[in-house]
Every structure is written in structure tokens, then in C-alpha cells.
Amino acid sequence: MGQFGSATHTPPPTDPAAHPSGPLPVQGAPVGHALRSPLGETGLQVFPLMLGGAEFGWHVDLTAAHAILDTYVHRGGNAFHTCDSYAAGRSEHVIGQWFRSRRMRDDIVLAVRVGRNPDHPGLGSVNLVRSVEASLTRLGTDRIDVLYLDRTGDGSTALEDTLATAEWLVEAGKVRTVAAFGYTAAQLVEARILASAGYPRFTVLDVPHNVLRRDEFDGDLRLVAGAQGIAVTPSQALEHGYLSGAHRSRDRVGASVRGRQLAASMNRRGARTLRALDRVAAELSVPPAAVAIAWLLAQRIVVAPIVNAYAVGHVEELVQGVGVQLSRAHLAEIARATE
Template sequence: MAGRHIVTRDLAAIGAGEPAIDAARGAEASAGRRDAERVRRLETNVYSGPITVPRRVLIGDTGIEAHPLALGGSVFGWTLGAEASEAVLDRFAALGGTVLDTADSYAAGRSESIIGAWMASRGTRDRMVVTTKVGRHPDRPGLAPENLRAAVDESLARLRTDSIDLLYLHGEDPGVQLEESLGAVGALIDAGKVRALGASDFSPERLIEARVLAANGLPRIQAVTTRYNLMDRRPFEGAPELVAHAQGLAVLPYFALANGFLGGQVRRRAEVRHDARGERLARHLGRRGHRVLATVDEIAFARGIQPATVAIAWLLARPTVAVPVAGVSRPEQLDALLAAASIELHRSELVELDRASS
């Protein structure tokens, strides 16, 4: 597993500018001071020993502690009805899961509504870490301050809660100054409606801009969510990873199983479902995909575990990853995902997975 990056030179290379470089240096120093705390999440023998992932992690420096697997709620209200979604949520909570990932745009808000109704009926709100995203709902598009305020209030109503633990800005909005968006979030934090701020699919340059603005008193982005898994490595493993590391951001990668491909249930095009999720999965069917699955299968067979467990454990071994996000269609699929929290991948296994997926 790769060690810590030296990021200053790399940030300069992508046009960070002197203020951002100074901020990155300060963030890197702070990251070093947090190392002792991060041992709770990741213990690594850089030579040959195992990597141990405990059942609770800190999400960056938000102060939020959680199980290291988030349940993705994009299917709630879309391909799963309320009853089926609640069965998944029940199993997730029973297995010790705590992080729920949703967005106001998922099924036009129905995902949030299902989660909110479930928390209210089961009395589980205090046990859950609720993360949601605003900025892409058809009625509240963009990151203008008035949109953010209205979108958060509507999300709170659907979720039946008075506070969002982690609020993501759902993509960039080139038509709105980031300073204005952050100012609006600051007011929401002051009002107790939002606990911590994250960004979904922000570019490295925009994250650097946000950190400079935070140095002037605006809320600081503390977590990012982006597509990242064994099949989708290149977009993140570069400037985005460098900036996340330099800023001490917690990374919560979505599509942790590459739209289900890494679960190993679909290996031929004839087995692909004819829907949007099936189309996204099908793009991984090829020489590289089969090579990755063969390596995942080998490790899973040797350990007596499921392929999905290996894929999640690989993510948890990445230095910036805090909590992978994965969705399921059936409650029994959750067992293999949450089991990854107690799996120890050896360096040789990580090397094999890195090589197969490169």
C-alpha cells in the first residue's frame, strides 16, 4: 500500500497558487498530528503484515464516529419500494451499520422520505449518521444560497429530523460563486441544521478554492464523495487523491462495488439486466473486468468470504478512504459488505488487486 504523499510539489503543478500551497502545507502538518487518532481506523505494517480495519471509524475531523460502510439509498423509492427498502434498512441496522447516504434528487426526494419514515417508526435516528446531498433536485437545482436554504429545509422535513449530520454540495455550480454557497451553509450550521460539510464530485481546483475561502472564516469542506472502486481508479488516483490527502478530507467513495459488478453475480452480457443499473454494470464486462474478478475470486476463495467483501476491504485499505458507500437490492446482500470491516488484507493481496485493476 502506498505511503503518505508529499503533496506540495503536486499541488503547484495543478495550479494551486501560493495561498493554496500554504494551506496545503498546514493541512499536511495537521494530518501528521492526527495520525495517532487515525490508528483507530487503519493500522498498517508496510512490509508484510495485515491491515486491520476496526468496526468504528472517525469521518475525517468532523467528530462523527461511524461503522466503516455506508448504505447507499439511491435505489430507495426507485427500484425498491418502501417495504423492500425498510427491510434493507432493518438488516443494515441489525448488523451494526450506521451511515445512511442519500440525496434530495434520489427518486425526487422519495429516498429521503423512506429513510425518514423508517427512522421515525423504528426510533433509530440517534443511532444513524444521516448524509444527504443538495443541488440536483429538479425543483431546487444549483447551489445558490436561496436554493440551499430551501433544499435543506425540505430535506429535513422528508428525513423527519432537525439536523443533517453531513451535508454534501451535490456537484459544482459554475453559475454561483462558491463563496456565496459556503456562506449559506455557514448560516445553516449556525442554525443547527447541518453538522458538517462535504462535497460531491468537486474538482481538485474547486476544493483548493474552498480551502482558501475556509481560511477566511467560511465553513470548511471536511469530506468528499466520488466514484472510486477497483474498476474506477484513474479519475480519483491523481490530483483528487492528492488534494484530499493534503487537506485531511475523509473520502466516502460511492459505487464501491462498481454498480454491483464486483459482487461477481454477473459475468456475461446475457446475465445483465436491461435497465439503467445493468447498463452501467455492463461497461465493466471485458478483459480487464474479468482479470479483476479472477483476482478477487482467488482471494475470496482462499479466505472463505464473498467477492464483495474483498472489494470493500480493498477500499478500506486505501489511505484516504473512510467509509465506502454501497447499495443493495436485498437485505441478505448486506452481510458480505459489512463483514469487510473485520477483514485483514495482507500486503501481497493488495499488490495482486492493484496489479489486476491497473
């Protein structure tokens, strides 16, 4: 779901001449000497903010999505994240067309999550291979740099069978490294035991995590990920857009699924948290969304939060979080607000 909330948000400008950040990259232009962080033990270097494509082909059309991608890359970004089930595969089509028009595939770290597409669900051998092949076709590329295996839609396939298929995909050059989504701490331990027998290692973990949502990650999962040197790329960095501060009243969010997700955070704890983000944001002269991103990046285990955007302006806000250094006092203030 989108990081900034309601689909009624003003659409992004589609005229490159009116782009607020100046000229966009030309075709084939290098990403540039922007900030890069090691993505765990993958050998990949990424901008500390991964741009998600959850809204592409759904609430964001092709032209608007390409403007968002252009802005992100122009600001130094180099990591895209999508899923084979986003907008029935249209998100991948949108990103694939961007690759073809900009000719920058080799400059981008491409992350794809599979396992929930209704045409080939789960992580069984046949469906996993079909999912990857279909994603490669839609994206117009010969490889996926980071393949997230989504366990939440498949509770029956043995982990060993899934990793055996992943091993074939890596050896065939279709996948560079394997990542986890929806796995428990115990399953990560099991996966590491299997890796000692030659199966691919989980090198990256995606788990929903933000200043308001900590239970799923804090505890055993965090401990195991840290002990195994797994890079964490948390999704839902803005809690469905609530932490952007753009939506503060139940009366204005509506009764849609997105509205209900936003409304779930509109309680005393959520209000206290937004006030704390507002105070820190005002002190640092950045948007509240940037502070929420900076809070995640202040945790050493987090390498690159995954964020979705509706508009060019959202990207401009979010990338500011990469350059924000929160003091101990800032972190303590936010922690008190979220209790």
C-alpha cells in the same frame, strides 16, 4: 444506482421472523458497541461502511427498505446516505419513516447530498436553503449531520456564495458539517483558502472510486484530500454492482441503463479483476463484494465507502468487507489484475 446490478434481483424477505441474522433491533435500542472510525475532523464516529438509499422508493419498496436498514444497523452500521433527487425524494421519505418507527435518529449519522433536485437545482443561496428544508421535512428530522454539496449540477454559482449559505445552515443548526461531491482539486484548495476567512470547511469528500475506477480520484484530488485531512467516503464502491460478481455475462444484463453500466465493465480487464477477487475471496472465505470493500478500506484516506443494496443478503455480504484484512500479496494480485 444499485451496487448489485439488475432490478430483476430477487426481492428481500419482508417477514422479520424469517430474518437470517436473528431478531432485529427493538424501537429505541442502541446501535451497540460496534466498530467506529473517526469521520475525518467532523467529530463524528461512523461504521466503516455507509448504507446508501439510492434504490429506496424506486426498486426497493418501503417494507423491503426497512428490512435492509434494520439488517445494517443490527450488523453494527450507523451511517445512512441519501440524496434529495433519489426517486424524486421518496428515498428520504423511506428513511424518515424508518426514523419515526424505530426511534433511532440520535444513533444514526445522517448524510444527504443536495444540488440535483429539479425543483430547486444548483447550489445558489435560495435553492440550497430550499433543498435542505425540503430534505429535513421528508426525513422528519431537524438536522443533517453531513451535507454533501453536489457541484456537478451547478457550474455557475461562486464557491464563496455556496459556502456562505452553508455557513448560515450550520449556524442555524440545520447542518452539522459540510462535504463535497463533484469538486476538483483546485476547488478544494480554493475552499480551504475561504475557510481560513471563516467559511465552513469541507471535511468529507465523496468521489466515485473502486478497484476498476481510479482516474477520478487518483492524482491531484487524492493528494489535496490527504493534505487537508478530508475524510473520503467513495461512492460506486462496486462499480454499479459488477464487482459483486453476480453479473458476468453480457447476454444476461439486458439493454437497460443499468445493463449498459454493467456491460461497460465486461471486458478483459474486468474479467481479470473478478478472477482476482474470486481467488482472494475463496482464500478468505468471504464474498467477492466483501473483498472489493476491503480493497477500498485498505487505503488510509478512505473512511467509509457508500454502498447501495437491493436485499438483506447484500448487506450481509458487504459488511463482511469491514472485517477483512488484505495482505500485501492480496493487494498486489488485485493490482496486477486491474492493469
